[in-house]
Amino acid sequence: MNMISPIETGDKRSLGQQVSALPRWQRGGLAIVPLAVIAGVAVHFADRPQAAVAAPPPPSVTVANPLVREVNEWDDYIGRFAPSRTVEIRPRVSGEVTAVHFRDGEIVKQGQLLFTIDQRPFNAALAEAKANAASARSALALARADLGRATRLIDDEAVSAGEVDALRARVQAAEAALAAAEARVRSRALDVEFTQVRAPIAGRISDRRVDPGNQVAGGEGTSGSLLTTINALDPIYFTFDGSEALFLKAQRNRRADGGAETPVEIQLQDETSHRWKGKLDFTDNGLDPRSGTIRGRAILRNADYFLTPGMFGNMRLGNAGTVKALLVPDAAIQTDQARKTLLVVDGKGVVSAKPVELGPVVDGLRVIRSGISPQDRVVITGTQMAMPGSPVTPQPGRITPDAPASTAASGGDLSVPISSEATLAQR
DSSP states (O other): OOOOOTTTTTOOSOHHHHHHHSOHHHHHHHHHHHHHHHHHHHHHHHHSOOOOOOOOOOOEEEEEOOEEEEEEEEEEEEEEEEEEEEEEEOOSSOEEEEEEOSOTTOEEOTTOEEEEEOOHHHHHHHHHHHHHHHHHHHHHHHHHHHHHHHHHHTTTTOSOHHHHHHHHHHHHHHHHHHHHHHHHHHHHHHHHHHTEEEOSSOEEEOOOSSOTTOEEOOOSTTSSOOOEEEEEEEEEEEEEEEEHHHHHHHHHHHHHTTSOOOEEEEEETTOSSOOEEEEEEEEOSSOBTTTTEEEEEEEEOOTTOOSOTTOEEEEEEEEEEEEEEEEEEGGGEEEETTEEEEEEEOTTSBEEEEEEEEEEEETTEEEEEESOOTTOOEEEEOTTTOOTTSBOEEEEOOOOOOOOOOOOOOOTTOSSOOOOEEEEOOO
């Protein structure tokens, strides 16, 4: 039996009320209608051709060939300045200090008078020694005269041979006594000379440890009273410790250079360049087994006495002479776990990553020891947009070194010792 729906009769009730009035089996049929409509619409749009989406252009990057320059490679060390000679001034004789002839901390010359010790006791001892020498000289003259008279009487057999021998022995004893007396005169004269304490070397003197009026004790070695010290500062030493790896590297480089003189340059704490020049002077004969380091020493001129013992300094030691190197901006280097890479662009505009071995930084550019060639086009700007294997639009650029403003060490993070400093070679 067919039933007429209220919707078909034009019922003026709301659609919701009309649907509620329908039987349950008719309401289920109406629920299927929206789904069918949606499915039809989906089929309709699926049959229509999709609009074409334009692919974005490859990113633009700046590329340049590595800069080829000659550089001098260095290794960095830390150390302190030390005097080339140090002398402790101690008196050779005991007595009272009567005068001090220098100002604390001034530069003194070799032989300059520093202290005076009371000379009166030593002058008296010298006078006594001279008198004893005169007496011995007189005794020798008398002995020689007696021997001469006896010798003339031998032919007349007026004296015996034994008496003549005794007179000869007397002359010899008088000669020995005179020699001893003259030696005592020289000794007493030295004591008088030692009352004037003079500088044995030139250099900067410390402060005085005694003032006039104090008694000082003389003696050998360290038994005498310490008066002051003098440090020789021209030339001056720079002492440092190096690791075993750097020592081996320096030894091999020195052997390759035929044992040529090794230059050093030193930078002070308040300086931005290594302006103090010198040379390697000494390397110890063994490594310290406790620390695995070896002691070294450089020597340099210090004519104006500006450098002072105990000052701290950063030293760089030339280790490989002048070599040709490839340089790229340090910012262009990528890190891939433990590897360092550079992005390069081939002739088709495709990016690839090349593992490289790093060297030191010179004037803002990183030395590349291996991994690239001078013909490679290295991405120097836009590395964040360049992915290995993807195309890019290369734009030509140029690598230029920065102005040398600082010589701070930059040794990279390699496990083997590398040159931590480099400078462009002077043409």
